[in-house]
Structures are given as structure tokens and as C-alpha cells.
Amino acid sequence: MEFFKIRRDIPFMKNALAFNLVSLITFLVAVFFLFSRGLHLSVEFTGGTLMEVGYSQSADLQAIRSSVDALGFRDAQVQNFGTAQDVLIRMPVQKGSTSGAQSEKVLAALKALDPSATLRRTEFVGPQVGDELATDGLKALAFVVVGIMLYLAIRFEWKFAVAAIIANLHDVIIILGFFAYFQWEFSLPVLAAVLAVLGYSVNESVVIFDRIRENFRRFRRMDTREIIDNAITSTISRTIITHGCTQIMVLSMLLFGGATLHYFALALTIGILFGIYSSVFVAAAIAMWLGIQREDLIKAPVKKDNDPSDPNAGATV
Amino acid sequence: MNRYALWKYVILAVAILVGGLYALPNVFGEAPAVQVSVAKSSMTLDPGTVARVEEAIKAAGLSADAVSLDGNSIKARFANTDAQLKAKGAIQSALNPDASDPSFVVALNLLSRSPAWLSALHASPMYLGLDLRGGVHFMLQVDMQAALSKKAESLAGDLRSVFRDKTVRHGGISRSGQTVEIRFRDAAMLDAGKRLIQDQFPDLTTVETPEADGFKMVASIQPVAARLVQEQALKQNITTLHNRINELGVAEPVIQQQGQDRIVVQLPGVQDTAKAKDILGRTATLEIRMVDEGSDARAAEAGSGPVPFGSERFLERNGQPVVVKKQVILTGENLTDAQPGFDSQTQEAAVHLTLDAKGARIFRDVTRESVGKRMAILLFEKGKGEVVTAPVIRSEIGGGRVQISGRMTTMEAADTALLLRAGSLAAPMEIIEERTIGPSLGAENIAKGFNSVTWGFLAVTAFMCVYYLLFGMISSVSLGLNLLLLVAVLSMLQATLTLPGMAAMALVLGMAIDANVLINERVREELRGGASPQAAIHAGYDRAWATIIDSNVTTLIAGLALLAFGSGPVRGFAVVHCLGILTSMFSGVFFSRGVVNLWYGRQKKLKSVSIGTVWRPDGGGSGAAVANPNALEK
Numbered sequence: 035m036e037f038f039k040i041r042r043d044i045p046f047m048k049n050a051l052a053f054n055l056v057s058l059i060t061f062l063v064a065v066f067f068l069f070s071r072g073l074h075l076s077v078e079f080t081g082g083t084l085m086e087v088g089y090s091q092s093a094d095l096q097a098i099r100s101s102v103d104a105l106g107f108r109d110a111q112v113q114n115f116g117t118a119q120d121v122l123i124r125m126p127v128q129k130g131s132t133s134g135a136q137s138e139k140v141l142a143a144l145k146a147l148d149p150s151a152t153l154r155r156t157e158f159v160g161p162q163v164g165d166e167l168a169t170d171g172l173k174a175l176a177f178v179v180v181g182i183m184l185y186l187a188i189r190f191e192w193k194f195a196v197a198a199i200i201a202n203l204h205d206v207i208i209i210l211g212f213f214a215y216f217q218w219e220f221s222l223p224v225l226a227a228v229l230a231v232l233g234y235s236v237n238e239s240v241v242i243f244d245r246i247r248e249n250f251r252r253f254r255r256m257d258t259r260e261i262i263d264n265a266i267t268s269t270i271s272r273t274i275i276t277h278g279c280t281q282i283m284v285l286s287m288l289l290f291g292g293a294t295l296h297y298f299a300l301a302l303t304i305g306i307l308f309g310i311y312s313s314v315f316v317a318a319a320i321a322m323w324l325g326i327q328r329e330d331l332i333k334a335p336v337k338k339d340n341d342p343s344d345p346n347a348g349a350t351v
Numbered sequence: 352m353n354r355y356a357l358w359k360y361v362i363l364a365v366a367i368l369v370g371g372l373y374a375l376p377n378v379f380g381e382a383p384a385v386q387v388s389v390a391k392s393s394m395t396l397d398p399g400t401v402a403r404v405e406e407a408i409k410a411a412g413l414s415a416d417a418v419s420l421d422g423n424s425i426k427a428r429f430a431n432t433d434a435q436l437k438a439k440g441a442i443q444s445a446l447n448p449d450a451s452d453p454s455f456v457v458a459l460n461l462l463s464r465s466p467a468w469l470s471a472l473h474a475s476p477m478y479l480g481l482d483l484r485g486g487v488h489f490m491l492q493v494d495m496q497a498a499l500s501k502k503a504e505s506l507a508g509d510l511r512s513v514f515r516d517k518t519v520r521h522g523g524i525s526r527s528g529q530t531v532e533i534r535f536r537d538a539a540m541l542d543a544g545k546r547l548i549q550d551q552f553p554d555l556t557t558v559e560t561p562e563a564d565g566f567k568m569v570a571s572i573q574p575v576a577a578r579l580v581q582e583q584a585l586k587q588n589i590t591t592l593h594n595r596i597n598e599l600g601v602a603e604p605v606i607q608q609q610g611q612d613r614i615v616v617q618l619p620g621v622q623d624t625a626k627a628k629d630i631l632g633r634t635a636t637l638e639i640r641m642v643d644e645g646s647d648a649r650a651a652e653a654g655s656g657p658v659p660f661g662s663e664r665f666l667e668r669n670g671q672p673v674v675v676k677k678q679v680i681l682t683g684e685n686l687t688d689a690q691p692g693f694d695s696q697t698q699e700a701a702v703h704l705t706l707d708a709k710g711a712r713i714f715r716d717v718t719r720e721s722v723g724k725r726m727a728i729l730l731f732e733k734g735k736g737e738v739v740t741a742p743v744i745r746s747e748i749g750g751g752r753v754q755i756s757g758r759m760t761t762m763e764a765a766d767t768a769l770l771l772r773a774g775s776l777a778a779p780m781e782i783i784e785e786r787t788i789g790p791s792l793g794a795e796n797i798a799k800g801f802n803s804v805t806w807g808f809l810a811v812t813a814f815m816c817v818y819y820l821l822f823g824m825i826s827s828v829s830l831g832l833n834l835l836l837l838v839a840v841l842s843m844l845q846a847t848l849t850l851p852g853m854a855a856m857a858l859v860l861g862m863a864i865d866a867n868v869l870i871n872e873r874v875r876e877e878l879r880g881g882a883s884p885q886a887a888i889h890a891g892y893d894r895a896w897a898t899i900i901d902s903n904v905t906t907l908i909a910g911l912a913l914l915a916f917g918s919g920p921v922r923g924f925a926v927v928h929c930l931g932i933l934t935s936m937f938s939g940v941f942f943s944r945g946v947v948n949l950w951y952g953r954q955k956k957l958k959s960v961s962i963g964t965v966w967r968p969d970g971g972g973s974g975a976a977v978a979n980p981n982a983l984e985k
Contacts, residue, residue, distance in 0.1 A: 035818050036875075036964040086792070138625055154792045160783030163490065167918065174916035181908035189901060223851045226913055226924045230855075233909025234862060237902035241869070244898045272872040275818070276865040279811045283861030286807030287854055292799040295854050302858065 038271035043263040050319035057316050061204050064211020071214045076221035077124060079168050081161035083136050085123045090150035092118040101143045107136070116293035120154070127161050171225050178229055179203065182236050190243055191331060193324040198239040201317035205235050205308045212304050213297075223298040231305030234280070238273060238313030245269050246318070250328045258326060262318050270314070277310050353888050353952035355945050363945050366937070367832065373839040376465040376476045382416065383435035384462035385442055386602045387455050388424040400446075400455075401425055407445035413438050428462050435459060459620050460602030477841045480849035480923060483797050485790035486619035487627055491588075491780040493612045498584035498778035499529040499577060505687045506555065506572070507531045508708025512751070513551060519543045522565060530571040531555075534562070541566045581612065584778045589614055595630045614780070620790070628782070637683030637771060640675045641717075642725035642741055648674040665729060667738040675727045675738070680717055685710025689771035691764040694756045700764040701756035702740075704771065711751025719747040728755075728771065740767055800853030807857050808834065811864055819871045821961035825946045826867035826939075833863050833938040837931050846930075849923035859931030862906065866939035869895040871962060878965045884957040892944050899940060907932050 046053075077084040087093075098121060099112045107125045115122035128136060137156045144151040179199055186195035209228055213220050245265035253261060284306065288299040387404060389396060401420050404427060408415050415438065416428040427442070429435040439457055446455045461484065463475050481488050507526045510533065514521055521544060522534035535541040541559060545568070548555055554576035559568045572580070589606055592614065596604045605617040621627050642648075643662040650656035651664060652672050658664045662674050688705040706714055717726075727741040742755045755767070788796075812827035819826065837856060841848060874891030882890060910932060913925035951957055 036966040039966050039968075041968045088789075088791075152789070153787070154789045156785065156787040158782070158785035160492070160781075162492070163784050170916040170918065174912040177912040177915065178909045181912065182905050185904055185908060222917075222919065222921050223854070223924065226851060226917065226921045229909050229913055230858065230906075230924075230928060233906040236905040237862075237865065240901040240905060241898050244901060248894075268876065269872075272868050275872070276868045279814065279864045279868065280858070280861035282810045282814065283803075283807035283857045286810065287803040287857055290799055290802035290806055291854065292795070294796065294850055295799065295803070298851070298854055 036271075037274070040267055040270070043260070043267040044270075045263055046266050046315065047259045047262050047319060047322060050315070050322065053315035054319055057204060057312065060208055060211075064208045064214075067211050067214040068207070071217065073210065073214055073220045074217045076219050077157055077159050077164075078222050079164045079220070080126065081159050081164040082124060082126045084125075084155075084157040085137055085140060086115055086154040086156075087121045087123065087141070087144055088152045088154045089119045089121065089148060093121045094148075095121065097147055098123070098144060101147050102140055105139055105143055107140070120293075167222065174225075174229060175206075175232075178232055182233070186236075186240070186243075190247065191326065193321055193326050193330065194239075194243050197317045197321035197324060198236050198243070200320055201239060201312040202232055202235045202309070204316065205305060205312050206232055208308050209301055209304045213301070218297050218300065221297065223295070224301045227298045227301040228305065231302060231309060235305065235309030235313055238277075238309055239317040241269055241272065242266055242313060242318055243321070246321075246326070247331045250331050258322060258328075262322055266314055266318060273310060273314065277306050281306050353885055353948045355948045355952070359941075360945060360949075363942055366836065366942075370832070370836045370839040372469075372472065373474045373842050374835050376463055376469055376474050377838055377842060379463065379465040379469075379476070381461040381476055382428045382430070382464045383432045384426050384428045384460045385435060385439045386424050386426050386458045386460040387442060387446065388458075389455060396420060396423060396425055403445060404442055407441045408438050410445070411437060411441035413441070426460065426462055428464075456597055458602040461620075475842060475845070477838065477848045478845045479793075479797070480847040480852070481617060481619060481786065481793075482788050482850050482920075483793050483800075483848065484619050485788050485793035486617065487621050487788075488618075488784070488786040489616040489628075489631065489782055490609070490784035491592075491614045491616065491631070492783045493585055493588055493614065494779045494781065495581050495584065495612050496529070498580055499572065500526070501778070502572060502577075502580045503529045503531055505707045506552070506570075508711075509751075510548070510552070510570070512708045512711065513547060514544065517543075517547055519547060527569075529577075530569050533568045533570065534565060535568065536565040538566065541568065544568065585612065585614070588778065588780060592616060592631060613783075628785075631782075637686060638679045638729045638731065638736075639681040640677070640679055640727050640729060641721065642727050643674045643676050644724055663736075665727070665736050665738045667741065673727055673738045673741050675729070675741075680726070681706070681710050681713060685713075686771065689768045691761070691768040694754065697756070699756045700759045700761045701754050702759075702764050702768045702771070704753040704755065706751040706753065708751065711749065714751065714753065715747060715749040718744050722746060730771075739771060796850045800850055800856075804834075804853060804857045804860070808860055811861065815864065815867070819963045821950070822867075822871050822874070822947070823963070825943050825950075826864065826871065828946065829867060829938045829943040830860060830864055832942055833931070833935050834860060836934040836938060837927070840930050840934065841927065846926050847923060848927070849920060851920045851924035852927040855924045855927035856931065859928055859935065863931065863935030863939055865902065866895070866899045866935060867943060869898055870940070870943070874960070875962055875965050878960070878962070879967055884951070884960045888947060888951060888960065892940070892947075896940060899936070903932050903936055 087098075093114070095112050095114065099110070102110045102112060102123060102125075107128060109126050111122075111124040113122050114120065123140065125136065125140075137153075137158065141151070141153050183195040183199050186198055206228055209231065210220075212218070213224070242265055245268060246262055249256070249261045249265050253264070256264065281303065284299050284302045287295050288303065291299060387396070387400070398420065401418060404425055405415070405418050408418070408427060413429070413434050416430060418425065418427045427438065429438060436459075439459060443457045446457065461479075463470060465474065465476070503526045507524050510531060511524050514524070520536070520540050522536055524531060524533050526532075533544060535544060545557055545559070548557055548570060552570070554573055555570040556573050557568050557570045559566055561567075585608055589608065592606050593604075596606065596616070596618065601618045601621055603619055605615065607615045609615045616631065618627060643659060645659060647656060647659040648662055651658045651662075651674050654672070658674055661678075662676050664672055664674050667673055685707050686704060687707050688703075690703050692701055692703050693699065694701045721744050723744065725741050725743050728739045729736045730739050731737075740755055742757065759767070808830070812823075812830060815823035815826045815830075817823065834856070837859070870891055873895045874887050877887035877890045878884065907929060910925050910929040913921055914929060917925050951960060
């Protein structure tokens with residue numbers, strides 16, 4: 035079987051400007067929604083109490099809502115979680131009430147309403163923890179960005195590092211944009227998914243950059259644009275198949291992972307789709323505009339010939 | 352060219368064998384069990400107790416799969432949770448006839464069902480996190496400011512008594528925040544006071560400022576000493592929590608320090624959060640009272656008369672009744688420290704108590720009047736009092752340093768000191784994070800994670816086999832090995848597996864296949880370019896390797912960041928993610944090449960390889976086709 039029967043190189047770079055404009059627009063839209071709507075942060079970040087209550091029959095959300103309100107907990111959110119029998123109740127941090135008192139009071143009220151109510155899980159996070167998690171998340175993001183840039187700058191060249199990071203950070207912003215627009219819950223696992231996507235999409239750029247470097251060595255007569263077109267064309271089948279396989283896994287999580295993994299898998303799905311786009315169309319184009327040339331990359335292998343650990347040593351044609 | 356040296360195959364075989372062995376316990380799974388351990392250090396577990404447990408199980412009409420005594424607990428394994436719960440009740444009532452004063456902790460636990468020879472190899476199933484097995488998680492913040500204020504308060508008291516002893520006149524000593532303020536009328540006394548503090552209180556630094564009617568000296572706790580105070584406060588709180596949790600009957604509680612001022616408590620299997628919180632947050636109080644020495648009280652102790660008016664009857668830890676007066680001399684507030692140690696003269700085991708200045712003064716007055724009499728130190732928890740110790744006063748005790756000795760083993764001294772300290776937590780704690788997961792939810796989460804991994808894995812391998820034929824099958828086997836190794840490493844490390852961890856497992860399998868796709872595509876490309884099959888395999892693996900390394904390093908950077916900065920669920924994700932990337936390099940490249948070499952490597956005149964369609968733009972023809980015919984330059 036072969037899905038990709040491509041006769042000649044696809045002129046990706048001819049349309050680079052258009053692709054980048056599309057990226058820029060999506061990026062700006064995502065930023066707009068991030069600022070106008072903001073992220074719907076989970077209890078982990080904002081602090082507060084979360085309760086998952088199971089019922090034997092479909093739960094009456096209206097009744098639950100009014101009984102929680104009657105207890106005097108303001109701004110409580112009541113919604114179904116996964117199935118109609120499961121209810122998720124979110125309450126912001128209440129002044130002067132400890133965590134335990136809060137969830138127990140609510141449960142007692144719900145039991146009075148419907149004796150089949152059972153507490154499946156509770157989560158209480160104090161406000162100080164939430165702040166820390168947010169800063170830790172930003173630190174982790176910074177660590178990933180700096181680490182990947184350093185690695186790419188050493189392994190390739192700074193222009194590639196900059197191009198890869200711009201392309202993939204724009205993926206991250208777009209994922210966040212989706213979460214802001216749809217007001218999906220942004221929780222710790224979603225943050226983990228976002229960072230994992232960042233590392234994963236950089237993969238994509240790396241594979242293409244690797245090919246660009248190899249092409250610079252092999253095809254002396256091609257110009258940079260042709261080299262990039264050829265690199266993308268010859269890796270496109272691998273790009274699609276790999277992402278397809280990863281997406282199969284993510285899809286399986288989306289189908290079988292239940293409500294807990296739902297947003298995690300969703301973040302990965304968006305990340306994978308935009309990862310392909312940005313690596314193929316954006317990263318290489320930025321690298322081209324930053325002015326990568328044969329000399330940038332060919333100098334490096336001369337040094338590397340002495341490096342016994344370099345698996346590429348001697349692979350030049 | 353496509354041959355592996357023998358040692359490489361040996362490495363592969365060893366890896367598969369060890370991986371298989373350590374992943375195996377997960378197949379057997381875990382069985383519900385009841386675990387019995389001692390609640391008091393005076394009790395021990397012996398074969399007699401095992402017999403009692405076995406009897407209790409039999410009497411309840413149940414049968415245990417196995418009852419074993421290992422180390423300091425007896426574990427009885429059951430076929431299902433129903434039998435487990437019934438057995439727990441039966442064992443509980445057989446071993447602890449008096450429920451209010453249990454001698455044994457009877458707890459529910461999970462026990463590996465794997466055969467003995469596997470357990471002997473220390474191979475055990477993956478350690479399931481709370482979200483998979485159910486339980487409660489608390490994060491407590493210790494109020495260090497309060498601990499320091501308390502320390503300053505006691506230092507202020509000490510300063511007062513030292514100044515009085517050395518006749519240094521001062522215009523008042525008071526605590527202000529976490530510092531002590533001392534006022535002096537004249538410079539001479541200021542000097543004397545300063546010298547005294549330098550000599551006797553190395554933990555304090557002083558700053559003097561002249562005031563309208565004299566001098567003010569501010570003594571603050573030095574940073575090193577302050578850190579020590581905080582460390583001790585944390586340690587003491589952890590010890591106290593340990594003691595209290597024993598009471599809950601939790602098989603494997605986790606009580607850990609996190610950061611400078613936090614304690615994480617995880618209680619797997621506990622469902623009654625209200626009770627758990629009650630016990631964790633309980634404040635025990637300590638009281639010192641006099642023992643009633645009257646003849647009526649003696650009779651009451653022996654059980655032959657009523658307890659006299661104004662007195663109460665309590666039990667000592669060994670079960671001996673003691674009648675003590677209701678009047679409280681001192682409370683735990685005045686006790687600043689209790690440490691086990693030895694009598695400096697007799698070398699007997701002893702407990703050293705340190706009282707604050709107010710306590711010391713009261714204590715001196717009381718002991719002066721009651722030489723030869725007994726005093727009792729009582730610990731109240733849940734409104735239930737217990738006499739920790741009731742020593743005889745031998746002489747007047749001043750200075751706030753009290754020693755309790757006589758008829759004590761070192762172990763008992765340590766226990767008593769611990770109990771006395773437990774009388775008050777060193778610093779108040781607050782629950783800042785709490786998570787409860789019901790047991791049914793845990794089981795559901797396991798099923799969800801398991802299904803995600805299984806279906807995803809099957810779909811990916813099915814696709815690979817169809818698209819790349821034999822090479823796809825080899826890739827699938829490598830992916831399977833990757834999963835096996837990952838599970839084995841997680842089991843060996845006993846790293847906590849959570850639901851995000853299972854998600855990471857699925858994700859990492861999806862990413863790991865990338866290495867094989869890269870290789871297979873590359874081999875196809877080489878074949879398309881006209882290379883001979885053997886050369887194509889060789890070049891495919893060699894060229895793909897650099898790319899695989901690069902892409903895995905970037906993924907690993909992201910994983911490490913999550914590991915470094917993540918907490919809770921994110922860390923569970925990161926551990927599996929990072930380990931999975933490492934095992935994927937081994938299985939995806941090293942192992943799959945080994946299989947390919949074994950299959951094709953020995954065939955000298957290899958005509959074709961089974962890797963699916965190798966499509967050529969010119970519609971076939973061997974050797975001449977090149978992906979980009981107009982640009983190749985040799």
C-alpha cells in the first residue's frame with residue numbers, strides 16, 4: 035500500500051506567504067479569544083472545591099443547583115460529567131469555611147434530596163496552591179522553550195531553532211485559543227498535554243530540518259527554496275503516517291478514556307493537527323526567510339567527521 | 352552488512368527476559384487482603400497471633416487464600432472484596448475485644464497475587480496511584496510563623512528567668528512578633544544583658560536603640576536557628592500525624608515532607624474522609640496533675656470503692672488504673688520540648704522535659720511542696736484521657752528542666768517523649784489541598800486507561816501490518832516490546848501509576864511508532880532510489896537514526912520540564928512519558944533492527960523485502976528511478 039504517489043516536488047514554498055498569513059490570522063484570533071474570553075481554569079489553578087456525585091438515575095441538575103445555592107455557597111456550578119447520572123459541582127473558595135466542612139455540607143444536602151447520591155470524588159485546592167501551579171506551569175513552558183532552542187541551535191543552527199520555536203509556540207497559542215473560545219476546562223493534565231505537544235511538534239520540524247540539511251549536502255545545484263520543497267515532499271508521507279498513528283492513540287483515549295481524559299485528548303488532537311500544519315508550512319518558511327544557506331549547515335559536518343558518536347558521519351553522498 | 356554481533360542478541364534476549372519477568376506480576380494482578388499490624392510498641396506479632404487470625408477467619412465461615420507473617424505485619428489474602436470486608440470485621444473483633452483501646456491495627460490492603468517465586472525476585476505489580484485505587488490525599492501547610500512565634504515566646508520566658516538569676520535589672524521583656532523586646536534603664540545593665548545573651552543564647556542576635564528613658568534591645572532568632580526550629584516543627588508534625596494515622600487502620604499510608612513547610616498525606620483505600628480529617632486535625636492536649644494519694648483513692652484504684660470527690664480515674668498505658676485530682680497544674684502549652692535520653696548519673700533511660708518560664712515557676716512551687724508524692728502526665732485525645740506516666744517527685748525541680756526516669760526501657764522513653772510532644776503540634780497546620788477518590792471510580796479509571804491503551808495499540812499495529820507488511824509486523828512487535836519494557840520499568844521502580852500516567856502510556860506508544868515509520872519510509876525511499884534490498888535496509892536504519900535521536904531529545908526536554916515543575920497528576924504523566932521515550936529508542940531501533948537482521952541479514956542474494964508497495968514515479972523499473980531525477984549529483 036502506498037498513499038503518497040507524488041511525481042515531483044510540491045512547491046510548498048511558493049505559497050509560503052499565504053500559509054504564513056493564514057497562520058498569523060489564526061494566531062491573532064487565538065490571542066484575541068485568549069484575552070477577551072480568558073481560559074476557563076480548573077479548580078487546581080483557581081482554588082476551590084470540586085465534587086463528583088453519582089446518582090442511581092439521571093440527576094436533576096436544577097434541584098441540585100437550588101439545594102447548593104440554599105446552603106449559601108455562591109457561584110457554584112453544577113453540570114453533568116460524562117453521563118447523566120454523574121454530576122460535577124464546582125465551588126469557588128469560600129471565606130471562613132474549611133474544605134471539609136464545605137463538601138460534607140453539600141453532600142448531606144444532596145443526600146437529603148436523593149438518598150442515592152454517593153460521593154465519587156472531591157477535590158479541594160487552597161488558593162495559595164493554585165497560584166503556585168500557575169507559576170510552575172509557566173516555568174515549565176519556559177524550560178521547554180529554552181531547552182529545545184538550545185538543543186536545536188547546537189544540533190542545527192540558531193535560525194532553525196528560532197523558526198521551530200516560533201512555529202510551535204504558535205501551535206500552543208492556538209490550542210489555548212480553542213480552550214478560550216469554547217470555554218473548555220483548562221486543567222493540569224491539559225497543561226501536560228500542551229507541553230507534550232510542544233515537544234512532539236518540534237519533532238516534526240526536526241525531521242524536516244534534518245532532511246534540509248541532508249539535501250544541502252546532496253543536491254549542490256538546487257537553491258534553498260527547491261531544497262526545502264524537496265525535503266518537505268520526501269518526508270510528507272512519514273509526517274502524515276506518524277501523526278495518523280499518534281492520532282489513532284489519542285482517538286482511542288477520546289473514545290475510551292472517559293470524561294477525565296476528554297480535554298486532555300482534545301488538546302492533543304488540536305495540537306497534532308496544527309503541529310503538522312505549522313511544521314510543514316510555517317517552520318520551514320520562517321527558516322527560509324531568516325536566510326538559511328548551505329554554508330550554515332555544511333560547516334558543521336566538517337567538524338562532525340571527527341565525532342565518532344555522530345551517526346551521520348560518512349553518510350554524505 | 353545487516354548482521355548483529357552475538358552480544359547484541361544476548362543483550363536483546365536479556366532485556367526481553369528481564370522485562371517479561373518484571374512485567375509478569377501485573378498479569379496476576381492484586382488480590383484484596385487484610386493486614387494486621389501492632390498498634391502499640393509493647394505488642395509483638397508472633398505465630399500465636401497468626402493462629403488467632405486464622406481462627407477468626409475460620410470462625411466467620413470464610414477461607415483465606417493465604418495467611419502469612421512477614422516482618423511486622425500479618426497479611427491474609429482473599430478471593431474477593433466481599434470476603435475481605437467480612438474478614439476484616441471478624442479479625443477486628445477477635446483481636447481487639449475492646450474497640451476503644453485497640454492493640455492491633457486491622458487494615459484493608461491489596462496484595463500481589465503472583466506466585467511466591469516472583470515475589471522472591473522482588474517483582475511486584477505497578478504501584479497504583481490514588482486515582483486508580485481510591486483513597487484520600489491531603490496536603491497540609493505548616494504555619495511556620497506560628498512555630499517561630501512560639502519559639503520567641505519561650506525564649507522571652509527563658510530570658511526573664513536568666514536575667515533574674517544573674518540579677519540583671521530590666522524594664523520589661525516582651526515578645527513582639529517573632530522577636531523579643533527588652534528594655535533597659537541604663538547602659539551598664541544593657542551591657543550586662545547583652546553579654547549574657549551572647550554567652551547563653553547563641554540563637555539570638557541583638558540590636559540596641561536608645562530610647563527616651565533608656566534603651567531598647569530587640570533580640571531576634573538567627574536564621575540558622577530559625578531554620579532549625581522550622582525543621583523540627585515539621586518533623587514533629589509528621590511524627591504526630593504518623594501516630595494518628597495508625598489509628599485509622601491504613602495499610603500503606605504515605606506521609607511525606609514536601610518543600611519547606613508542607614506535608615503530603617496519602618491514605619489509599621480510606622473512604623471516610625470526615626473521620627480522616629477529624630483525626631488529622633485533632634489537637635491532643637497534655638495536662639499535668641497530682642495523683643490522689645488518699646486511702647479512698649487507693650481503694651478506688653484497686654476497684655473496691657468509688658472514686659473520691661474531686662478526683663478522676665484514668666488508665667495508664669499498661670492498663671493500671673490511677674486516680675488523679677481534677678485540678679490541673681500545667682498544660683501542654685507550657686511544655687516546650689520532650690526528648691528521650693539518659694540520666695547523667697545512673698545511665699538509666701529517661702525523658703527530658705523542657706518547660707517555659709511560667710511553667711518552670713509553677714513546677715518549682717508544686718514540687719517543693721510535694722516531694723515524695725506522685726504526679727501524673729495525662730494525654731487527652733478525643734476527650735479520652737490516658738496517663739502517659741506517673742513518676743514520683745524526688746526533689747524540688749527548678750529551672751524548667753525536668754527529668755523522668757526509672758523503670759523505663761530506652762524504647763519506652765522514646766515512646767513517652769513522642770507522646771508528650773504529640774500533646775501539642777509544634778505548629779498549627781491547615782489543609783490546603785484535598786482529593787478523595789471513591790473505590791468504584793478508581794476501578795473505572797483503570798478500565799478506561801486500560802481500554803485506551805489496548806484499543807489504540809491494536810489499531811496502530813493493525814494499520815502498520817497492512818501498510819508495511821512484514822516490516823509493519825516487526826514494528827508492531829517492537830511496539831509491543833516497548834509496552835512490555837515500560838510496564839516492567841514502572842513495576843521495578845514502583846513508580847506511582849495514575850490515570851494521566853496511563854494516558855502518557857498511550858501517547859508514548861503513538862509517538863514511539865514514529866521511529867519505525869521513519870525507518871520504514873526511509874527503506875522504501877532507498878528501494879525507490881534503486882538501492883539493493885540489503886543496502887536499503889542498512890541505509891534506512893542508519894539515516895533514520897540521527898533523526899530519531901533529534902526528535903526524541905526534543906520530546907524528552909518537554910518531559911523533563913514536566914517532571915521538574917509538575918506536581919501531582921502532571922508528574923505521574925511525566926514519569927511515564929520520559930521512561931516511555933527511553934524504552935522506545937531501545938525497542939523501536941535496536942530491537943526492530945535485530946529482528947530485521949535475523950530475518951533478512953543472512954540472505955546473501957536478497958531479491959525483495961516485504962515492506963509494502965514501493966511506488967516509482969516512472970511506473971517501475973529497477974535501479975533507475977530517483978525521487979528527483981533532475982537534481983541528483985554524484
